[in-house]
Amino acid sequence: MRIKAKIKGDVVQVKVMAKHDMLTYDQAKKKGTEANFITHISAKVNDKVVYDASTSQFLSKDPLFQFAFKASAAKPGDKLEVTWVDLKGNTETDSKEIK
Amino acid sequence: MERREFLGLSVAAFVALPALLSATDFRAAKPDAWTAKTVEDAIKALYGSVELIEKDVKVKAPKVASNGGAVPVTVQSSIPGKTVSIFQDANPESAVITFELNEYSIIDFGLKIKMKQSGTITAVVEGADGKLYVGKQTLEVALGGCEG
Numbered sequence: 001m002r003i004k005a006k007i008k009g010d011v012v013q014v015k016v017m018a019k020h021d022m023l024t025y026d027q028a029k030k031k032g033t034e035a036n037f038i039t040h041i042s043a044k045v046n047d048k049v050v051y052d053a054s055t056s057q058f059l060s061k062d063p064l065f066q067f068a069f070k071a072s073a074a075k076p077g078d079k080l081e082v083t084w085v086d087l088k089g090n091t092e093t094d095s096k097e098i099k
Numbered sequence: 100m101e102r103r104e105f106l107g108l109s110v111a112a113f114v115a116l117p118a119l120l121s122a123t124d125f126r127a128a129k130p131d132a133w134t135a136k137t138v139e140d141a142i143k144a145l146y147g148s149v150e151l152i153e154k155d156v157k158v159k160a161p162k163v164a165s166n167g168g169a170v171p172v173t174v175q176s177s178i179p180g181k182t183v184s185i186f187q188d189a190n191p192e193s194a195v196i197t198f199e200l201n202e203y204s205i206i207d208f209g210l211k212i213k214m215k216q217s218g219t220i221t222a223v224v225e226g227a228d229g230k231l232y233v234g235k236q237t238l239e240v241a242l243g244g245c246e247g
Contacts, residue, residue, distance in 0.1 A: 011205060022213075024190075024213070025191075026191065039124075039126055040122075040124055040126070042122055048203060049122060049201060049203075050203045050204070051198075051204075052122040052123075052198065052199040052201075053196050053197065053198045053199070054123070054124055054125035054126050054196065054197045054199075055195075055196045056133055056192070056194050056195050056196060057192075057213075058187070058190055058192075058194075058195045058212050058213045058214075059195070059196065059210060059211065059212055059213070060168055060169035060170075060210075060211035060212060060213055061168065061169070063210065063211060064209065064210055064211045065208075065209075065210055066173070066208065066209030066210065067205075067207065067208050067209070068205045068207045069203045069204060069205055070202075070203045070204075070205060072203065073203040
């Protein structure tokens, strides 16, 4: 996972790129395999949830998640922790210091 | 008696699960929304209503997307909201993503989505007032994204 998080004024701007094939049901059928895609992704700072999304097969391959949250939840040096789960139950967590 | 205990246990387990996740899994909570074939059906399955107010939700996407496999979309709004959802009518099913908001959230979400053909991206903000606000953007897709 690639994560960038930066405080700008009173908001924290975040870019996350997850590495995932995001195979739709149609694509999987053509390849003779099973569909698998990220179904939920969330981000936390200091145990506070700052991003939370239930997702579908229609996000791009290696999906990009760009968001912003109020800087009252974080200060520079805090760790932003991002976790995703996919349809098959695989999960990945990564974190990055907020600049 | 045994049956009663079993029922009691399963209710307890059901209630405990969302608390552990500390967030709503909308795929589990509203399964029909994710298999709905049209935007209207998906909105109805997710929110129980299709009474939409068309204002204050800005959806940005290129007028012509060269690659349907990764169409950049941003949704912005200053409406105090509970959730935000994005739908499209270019793929076999229409739901793309549902964000759950809290006191730290800002409605300024960017993502890249797949679109098999030209179509319309619809974003719905479920306001704190319980009303549904909507914004739309229609675009052309030069090369479809679901062919894989």
